[in-house]
Amino acid sequence: MVDPRLSIYRGTGEPHDDIAALSPPPPWRVFTGEVTSAPVTPTTPGARPTAEARARVYRPSSEVVHMVNVALCLRRPLLVTGKPGTGKSTLAFSVAHELKLGPVLYWPIGSHSKLGDALYRYDAIGRLQEAGMRGGAAPPDIGRFVRLGPLGTALLPGERPRVLLIDELDKSDIDLPNDLLNVFEEGQFDIPELSRLPDDHLEVRVMTEDPGRSATITRGQVCCRAFPFVVITSNGEREFPTAFLRRCQQVNIQQPDSEKLAEIVAGHLGPEALEETRELVARFVERRDRGDLATDQLLNAVYLAVSGAKSDPATREQLVDRLIQPLDGPG
Structure with a gap:
């Protein structure tokens, strides 16, 4: 009999609340971020309707279902390979739909994709321009010029994990997989522009990848509580470093019979x-x-x-x- 804690995701397309029954993380994958915002729900703006429709009818193989549950249990990214059109990307939407984890955070990879952009973006020029328009008045709130990217938003502390799709990582610059290692291992990152602020600005409200939603950042640190469910897709056009592969669970999606x-x-x-x-x-x-x-x-x-x-x-x-x-x- 399969341990129910290892069968949270079933691949049926029917939403349920069994994510609450997910087993505790291994001791080496415990994260301590403090939850300070309302949970993201399936109705939160930002969902991609066509992808959600595909998710409802997506039917993965038993091997894919097993490896999704292993990745959920171990709090590790899932590296998904297979030919184009086999449903690698749709898997992320299927998990988010069935487990009610909110809209999928989407990071499409190109040759110029950088880790920093996926974590956060700071519009320093925009802030300087607004400060100049104010003359001698107090400078504008820095939080209005910081926006978390898809990976940064996925690492915000929450009781439930977010789903992050890193699509076609094999198109990336050769260094990006290694750049991801520390973030995947630590589950946190620093925003230097906020951590350098004086003590009377310990908490800053910033925008996130979710439309219309903001988050409070304390001392410039973003630390997850529930490690996100990360789906990384690859068309097999390149090999990844061993250190990167060691931190991922892997599954190959076969063409449907x-x-x-x-x-x-x-x-x-x-x-x-x-x-x-x-x-x-x-x-x-x-x-x-x-x-x-x-x-x-x-x-x-x-x-x-x-x-x-x-x-x-x-x-x-x-x-x-x-x-x-x-x-x-x-x-």
Whole structure:
């Protein structure tokens, strides 16, 4: 029998409150941030509606479910690999939706992504400009010019973890994975512009990544209480340092088989659409065995096939067939 403390996430798409039953963290992953703000709820502004809709019908494999629960239990990031279109990013939204952990904090990675920008941004020029406009009056509140980034917001102390999606880390500068190590290990960071303030400014209210929400920072320190559930996706285009991999749990999402594809089609477009296009699903699987095809290509093709688009059946069939051509050449 599976320990219920290791089956908090089930991958069913049905929200529940069992996150409260999550086992205590290991002694080496206990964080001490003091909760000072109201919890973030699923209705907090900032949710991405299309992603939430995908999360409700997302059905991960049993291996993925197990590794999500391991990462939750050990308070470690989850490094998710797999081909494009296998649902790596959607996994983060699925966990947030099912466990009622609020909107996913999203950090898309590019070649110029820096750790500092994901932690916080300080608009020093904007503050200087406003101070100049005030003349000799008191300088403007510094908190109005500090905004926590997605990683910084994820590390705010809360009773429940936030979900942070670090998308396509393999696109990053070579140093970024190593730069993340200390933050992942310590669960905290410092904002020097605030920690240098005099004692009569120990607490500063700053903006966060959540629209319209602010947070109180004491002595310039941000320290989590519940370590965030961090999903890091990679398309396998590069290798990561051993020290980075050691601090992550890892799972590879396989391409869905015929049965899983049928569930995906039915979940997104309804059982009637699946019944009308079973031959199309079979054709997709056959071509995927010979070339590179993503699941969203099948969903687009099924939708076009059953949507009643204004074209004669022969033309529509040609368009549908074109939508499931392998991305790496003719199928």
